[in-house]
Amino acid sequence: MLSLLEIQTAFAGALLYDGAADLGDWLRDDGIAATARIDIYRNNMQASLSAALGEMFPVIRRLVGDGFFAYATHEFVSQHPPVSPCVADYGAGFADFLSAFAPCCELPYLPDVARFERLLHDAARCADAPPLDASALAGIDASDAGRLVFTLQPSHGYLCSPWPVTAIWRVNQDGRDGAVDLQGGGVLVEVCRPDGIVEFRELPPADFAFRAALAGAATFADALVAASDRDAAFDVAAALAELLADRAITGVRLME
Amino acid sequence: MLDTSAVHAGALVGIGLRGPHLVELPRRRPALDFVEVHAENYMDFGPAFDRLMDVRRDYPVSLHGVGLSLGSADGLDARHLARFRDLIARIDPILVSEHLAWCIAGGVYLNDLLPLPYTEEALDLVARNVARAQEALGRRLLVENPSRYLNFAHSPIPEAEFLGALVVRTGCAILCDINNIVVSAHNVGEDASAYLEKLPRAAVQEIHLAGHSVQSIDGRTILIDDHGSPVSDEVWRLYARARQTFGAVPSLIERDRNLPPLDELLAEADRARVDHALAA
Incomplete structure (x- = not known):
């Protein structure tokens, strides 16, 4: 007789990989085939996760249509099932999945639109952290400044895309329509949640490089280099003051 | 005409509170004894959690888990238990519940409440998991009977037992x-009805009421527990028996799909309240 662990392993496999051949012996038919009964659980799992992804990626769903979205999410669920019981955590890898998903290779902007939607989703749900008081920086020795590593608000997200992602997103909101020039240029976009409302805005290249580097836990020195590479006249003091004014910095430490 | 205020002293009646009604409820403050939320939807401690804390000022909150996976042969997820404990500490819920089911295998979360064979092995395992969860959460757990779509060939213990x-x-x-x-x-x-009679009466501390849909498979009907429609007549009838059997325990209207306007849920809650009063 199978152990409970073996049963659950086989059951999970049947749900994820559309197979039920091994399960027949330990399920009762009762007038409805055991495989059809397994299908009910699989449908529940697939439909609920597809619906959850549809809420996280409404623009992707609209761009590809409900039928293709159901197909793509079914494949995604089978290949990358959730690992967290909190469904809001699910789907972080959906953009990468789309970039490798051959059936949508004719829509090369899709993965970046998904990345953008994911930033919006994460910004809408995370907890705010208390902002760092500017006085916390006052005691830091100037010679240590380059080794500072800042923590930004969890809602802050950064996307650099060769596609006009924000324009695509805008014309695909409910009740809206329109055309986007796909060759119209990319975006350097910041997502954040000032005053509790999720917002996004495009940033000048140097500011984007600076903030995105800090958000990625680069040192202050490395973030400054990244910004100065884009704009030799980058005003780092003003950029730092603006981050503090935005209440965007929540912590600071010295790189070991 | 029934004076519902007079019968209010009976069982507590609440609704499952879902995202679209989170802001509306504290604004309107309708007569409800408690609300219940899915614990996993608030474990980010972000804006949704903040809105739940607003609700918490006006209503007792019950936390209903869907992801502890009390039936997992793998045991429980320590990280998830810790998040659940943090949520309990901040919400101070009146009830904490989970399901007699599993949803995690090999680290994969399957997002459905999957069936267990009812064997001595499963009983040992679920008892171990429930005990660990109760210890970690610092609360007595209410364990819910699951909806089932299949029977295991070897499942010698009746579910109620x-x-x-x-x-x-x-x-x-x-x-x-x-x-x-x-x-x-x-x-x-x-x-x-027989199932109801076999449950340990004194241990039943809450009742859930919900709707289901009907599907046809291989020429036979299957009922799907989709929480997508009003409470069915058959469920109301069995509810009447349950009240006689279990007494005035808190009763909850659940709806997850096709979420109607709040007033429709409140009307169903009123019906449960009035039914309770008539049974008393």
Whole structure:
């Protein structure tokens, strides 16, 4: 007789990989085939996760249509099932999945639109952290400044895309329509949640490089280099003051 | 005309609170004794959690888990238990409940409440998991009877008895989901009323009421526990029996799909309240 662990392993496999051949012996038919009964659980799992992804990626769903979205999410669920019981955590890898998903290779902007939607989703749900008081920086020795590593608000997200992602997103909101020039240029976009409302805005290249580097836990020195590479006249003091004014910095430490 | 304010002293009646109604509820403050939320939807402690804290000022909150996976042969996820404990600490819920089911295998979360064979092995395992969860969460858990779509060939312990043994071994309580009894009884060929009578009466501390849909498979009907429609007549009828059997325990209207305007849920809650008063 199978152990409970073996049963659950086989059951999970049947749900994820559309197979039920091994399960027949330990399920009762009762007038409805055991495989059809397994299908009910699989449908529940697939439909609920597809619906959850549809809420996280409404623009992707609209761009590809409900039928293709159901197909793509079914494949995604089978290949990358959730690992967290909190469904809001699910789907972080959906953009990468789309970039490798051959059936949508004719829509090369899709993965970046998904990345953008994911930033919006994460910004809408995370907890705010208390902002760092500017006085916390006052005691830091100037010679240590380059080794500072800042923590930004969890809602802050950064996307650099060769596609006009924000324009695509805008014309695909409910009740809206329109055309986007796909060759119209990319975006350097910041997502954040000032005053509790999720917002996004495009940033000048140097500011984007600076903030995105800090958000990625680069040192202050490395973030400054990244910004100065884009704009030799980058005003780092003003950029730092603006981050503090935005209440965007929540912590600071010295790189070991 | 019934004066519902006079019968309010009976069982507590609440609704399952879902995202779209989170802001509306504290603004309107309708007469409800409590609300219940899915614990996993608030574990980010972000804006949704903040809105739940607004609700918490006006209503007691019950936390209903869907992801602890009390039936997992792998054991429980320590990180998830810790998040659940943090949520309990901040919400101070009146009830904490989970399901007699599993949803995690090999680290994969399957997002459905999957069935267990009711064997001595499963009883040992679930009892161990429930005991660990109760210890980690610092709360007595209510364990809910699941909706079922299949029977295992080897499942010698009737589900109600399995729950009874769980109560004896762990001191947990029972959340009796009337819709799940109706759905499972139909799908696996059991008697819903008899099931109700076999549950350990004193341990039943909450009742769930919900709707289901009907599908046809291989020429046979299957009831799907989709929480997508109003409470069915059959469920209301069994609810009347449950009240006689279990007394004035908190009753909850659940709806997850096709979420109607708040007023429709409140009307169903009123019906449960009035039914309760008539039964008293």
